[in-house]
Structure formats: C-alpha cells, structure tokens
Amino acid sequence: MNLNLKVWRQKNTATKGGFKLYRVENISSEMSFLEMFDVLNEQLIHEGEDPITFDHDCREGICGACSMYIDGKPHGPWQANTTCQLHMRAFKDGDTIVVEPWRANAFPVIKDLMVDRTAFDRIIQAGGYISVNTGNAVDGNALPIPKDDADASFAAAMCIGCGACVAACKNSSAMLFLSAKVSHLALLPQGNPERKSRVVNMLAQMDKEGFGACTNTGACEATCPKEISLTNIARLNQEYLVASLTDNK
C-alpha cells in the first residue's frame, strides 16, 4: 500500500517543531508500524535527510518504549495495543496518517517523536519498591495471598509505563500509571511496610513532575495498551486518603 505520513519533526527540546509530509510506497500490510517507519527512515537516509527519531526497544509490546500518537490516539487505532504491535493492515491504501509525540509538559520532546519519560522513573524511585531482607530466598508459596488479590495485583503490574495514559488525558495526568504502581504493591502483603509512605511520596513526586490531576474521564483506561482499570485510581485515592488521615507526624 502507498501512504502519506504527516510526521512531527523537532530538532531538540529548545527549538520549535512542525509537521512534515512524507510518502511511503509498497508498504506490506503485514509490516508493523515501526517497520514502516524503518522503511521511511532508510528512504530519508538515502535522500540525505535526517531520519526520524522515535523510541522503540523490544518490539513485542512488553517494554513500554514505543510512544507515538497516531491519528489522534496513543499507540494508534487498535485497542489494547502498542505502536510496535500495530500492523499496517489497520490502514487503507492512500491513507494520510498523522503522527505526533506524546504531548505533556512533563514529557518534553527530546527529538521528533521521542519524549523524555524519566519523570516516571523518578516517581518509581520515590516509593515504587518493597524492602527485602538479604539472605536465602524465601519460598514463593510461604506467604498465603488471596487469589483475587494476587490477580488484581498482577493486572495492575501489567503496566509497562509507556505514558499513553498521560498522552490521552486532557489534564496530562499520570494518575493511571501511579495507581497501577501503587495498587500492584498495596494489594500484596510484601507491600505493607511502606504502604503509606509509598502513596504519599509517589503522589508528591508526580505533582512535582508537573502532571495534572485526575478528573475521572476514563480516556486513559480506553487507550491503555495493557487495559489498566480505572478502578486502580479509586484504590489509589483510598490509599492516599487512609495514609493522610492516619499519618502520625
């Protein structure tokens, strides 16, 4: 198929960007979206133009590196999908596809379609961990955990930290990401020792990074490639409320 691509080009964080139109031809419907970009980049290199910078790593939908906002939706038109797993059969011959970077002040553009998502790393550093004693590994089944809790925790742990929730949210809020990370550990007994300080510190870091507040619209849940539920945000709110009401300092 032949396609027109309207791609955001930006030299660096400090300069102003703009859209540039490209044409790609003979694209296989079985290619992934990123493979189509590889073809375009080879074409650009041959023409002596600067190739388009974009984030990618595993190309298996599990690392959370890819981050394109395609035709008005993070990760493109398919549900529960990452850009690398989006295949060209999602489009028709002759389509014009608009590709933009994640838009949020907390995710500044580094170059073209690549944004700086280290704010997420700093949120994790603020409390997204548990303390474990050194020594022999404890038997995995020594601590009984209710099956429903383990399942809910696992569902939250599915979050790959790609930032699509922030990109889709009208407030650029990272609340779905934060709620997944807090829920994942709050639901398990191993997460209990730091339970209160975790939610307080991680939220403080999220606010400090410049993300907005949640208004429960549900846009994040609809675009999440791992289908993280909005229920996690309600759990996060409860965790924060309990922590703030019972804090003794």
Added chain:
Amino acid sequence: MTWKQVFTSSIGKKLVMAITGISLILFLVVHVGLNACIWANDGGEMFNRAANFMGSNVVPRILEVGLFGGIFLHIIQGYMLTVQNRSKRSIGYAVDYGNRGSKWYSRSMAILGTLLLLFFIMHWKQFWIPSRFTGVDEVQLSNGKSVHNLYALMRDTFQNLWVVILYVIGCISLGYHLAHGFQSAFRTIGVHNNRYNKMISAVGYGFAVIVPLAFAMMPVSFYLGWVN
C-alpha cells in the same frame, strides 16, 4: 505530613471537589423534595409553610452558611483545577483524542459548571435575595400565621417564557454535571468495590435524570398552568 500538604496535593484538591460535591447533592435532595410541595395543589399552602420553616428555623439557617461555603469552595477549587490542569499541556495535538473512552460531559465539567453558576446568579436574584433581604409579599396560612408568599413569587416569575427556557437549560446543565460528578465524587473518595461501583453508577445516572427533571417541571408546570 501536614493538612496543607494533603489538600494541596492533586488528590487532596479532588477530595475537596468530591466532598463539597456530595454535600451539594444532598442539598439537592432537600431542595427538590421541598419544592415538590407546589404540586400539592392547595394554593401553595404546603409549599409556603415548608419554605417558611426552612427560612426561620435555626438548623437550616446554620446549614445554609455551610451550603454557601461548600458551593463557593466547589466553584473556586473547580476553576483553579481547570486552569492548573490545562497548563500541563502547552502544545496541543493536531488530531483530537475525541470521545474515545470519555464522554463529552466528563470533559466539560468546567463549562457545565459555568452555565450552572450563571443560572444560580439568576436564581438567587429571583428568589433567595428577595426572601432574605429585599422582601416578598406576605400571605396568611390557614393557621393564621403570616409568611412570605414564595409560591406566588414562583407563579409570577414563571409566567415569562424566557425565564422558563433558561431554567430548563440550567436543569439540563445540572443533569449532565451530575451524570459525571456523582460517580466521580465517589471514585475520588476511594470507592472501588465492584458491587458498590455498579450501585453508585445506577443511582448516579438515575439521580442525574430524575432530580433535574423534577426541577425543570416546576417552571414548566407554572407556565402551563398545571398547578393552582
């Protein structure tokens, strides 16, 4: 952790919106219930008596102070949150995300709230200010007591078609504001149990339809002469 830290955090600000919002929802129950007395078809006797109780008894008067405190906190915090949230994305998208996953009214709470505020200013000017400050004609109840004839004030006010239309628009704005706000408030205070979520969702949508509809029927009833 100080209270200041709690209420200046992004969740704390939302908590203020949720708690004041739920208080305002409770007030709507009282308001719609009391106003429904106009349909007693007794020439306004029951309604005027109920309105007189609310205006003269010390408990509703104290609650009224809390109500105004709540409503202004809700408005100010709502506007502040809207401005702050919008400032988090300086460069917008060329292609909008649109309705995928979210309803237009969920994304338009500030606009709906502004319409409601404009409606309230008109509503307070027509009823609350005359009954508290500038005076309303008196009427004698069957027990001999003389009270404000708010029933007559309603009847006279709602003879104007434009006022009736503005009230209906105000009630539609209220309905959509509640359709999102009711459920969102409970989510913000942390309700995440699936059974309760389903219940809150059903009650929320029901409340968002029934209460504004009942309010809208009041001016319509007077205009069309359904009450006497």
